[in-house]
Amino acid sequence: MTEELAVCCEGLRHRFGDTVAVDGVDLRIVSGEVFGLLGPNGAGKTTTIRMIATLLPAAPGAIEVFGVDVNRRKLAARRLIGYVPQQLSADSALTGRENVELFARLFDVPRAQRRDAVDAALRSVGLDDVAERTAATYSGGMVRRLELAQALVSAPRLLVLDEPTIGLDPIARAGVWERIDEVRAATGMTVLVTTHYMEEADRQCDRVALMHRGRIHREGTPLELRTEVGPEATLEDAFRAVTGDALGESTGEGMRDVRAARRVARRVG
Numbered sequence: 001m002t003e004e005l006a007v008c009c010e011g012l013r014h015r016f017g018d019t020v021a022v023d024g025v026d027l028r029i030v031s032g033e034v035f036g037l038l039g040p041n042g043a044g045k046t047t048t049i050r051m052i053a054t055l056l057p058a059a060p061g062a063i064e065v066f067g068v069d070v071n072r073r074k075l076a077a078r079r080l081i082g083y084v085p086q087q088l089s090a091d092s093a094l095t096g097r098e099n100v101e102l103f104a105r106l107f108d109v110p111r112a113q114r115r116d117a118v119d120a121a122l123r124s125v126g127l128d129d130v131a132e133r134t135a136a137t138y139s140g141g142m143v144r145r146l147e148l149a150q151a152l153v154s155a156p157r158l159l160v161l162d163e164p165t166i167g168l169d170p171i172a173r174a175g176v177w178e179r180i181d182e183v184r185a186a187t188g189m190t191v192l193v194t195t196h197y198m199e200e201a202d203r204q205c206d207r208v209a210l211m212h213r214g215r216i217h218r219e220g221t222p223l224e225l226r227t228e229v230g231p232e233a234t235l236e237d238a239f240r241a242v243t244g245d246a247l248g249e250s251t252g253e254g255m256r257d258v259r260a261a262r263r264v265a266r267r268v269g
């Protein structure tokens with residue numbers, strides 16, 4: 001039996017001026033799996049997933065999501081995808097419910113189904129009890145779960161998450177993944193995630209791709225990639241063995257900057 005492909009990318013390329021951000025990426029993500037794109041800052045992960053999520057242009061034929069060419073049928077592709085960006089997407093002045101309602105309208109959830117869809121999304125991330133409070137009163141983990149609800153309200157077949165747990169403490173990180181796992185178990189949703197947290201990728205992802213300087217250097221299950229390197233090896237070791245670079249050292253754009261950006265956005269909001 002052939003497996004249904006959730007995402008199929010061929011020869012994906014993107015440049016920003018002189019910077020080649022994505023340099024010939026091929027990806028096949030099977031329906032229902034959790035696929036992790038791993039790499040240091042600047043590797044090209046965000047650019048790749050933004051192209052898949054139709055937020056940056058891709059050449060015709062370069063990306064299909066469940067068989068839909070994102071270049072030729074952008075709106076149809078968009079209906080299949082929920083996207084949680086790295087930057088804050090929740091509005092701290094709105095209540096949890098209003099934040100999710102906004103996305104329900106943006107994603108054309110039919111009016112008659114909207115209320116139920118918003119309730120279900122809030123429940124699925126465990127925020128139904130606090131839905132009438134403004135997001136400004138939420139903890140970092142709750143804000144991330146709210147952003148998850150925004151992406152889930154349109155019942156996407158593919159959930160794309162850019163660093164979903166960055167800056168969260170281990171308990172809040174576990175809380176975010178529990179919710180994702182519950183939705184997956186109920187719906188069979190496919191998940192494409194970028195993360196720096198290697199032990200999280202190891203635990204949560206069915207398969208991972210190691211990305212470095214715009215290219216994918218290795219792809220497989222976390223176990224396959226680790227055991228290629230040695231019996232005690234971690235994914236971090238696998239990354240170093242493949243690219244010659246440590247994950248945290250490749251560019252000056254540190255993870256701390258992203259954490260700080262999320263904190264500031266919350267304070268300002």
Ligand SMILES: Nc1ncnc2c1ncn2[C@@H]1O[C@H](COP(=O)(O)OP(=O)(O)OP(=O)(O)O)[C@@H](O)[C@H]1O
Binds near residue numbers: 016021044046048253
């Ligand atoms: N809007 C932009 N304008 C110019 N260059 C950009 C832009 N966005 C990304 N780049 C550059 O493209 C390259 C890939 O960036 P990208 O954000 O895709 O990497 P990443 O792996 O997602 O890193 P991070 O973990 O920091 O998000 C980097 O060199 C980055 O500086």
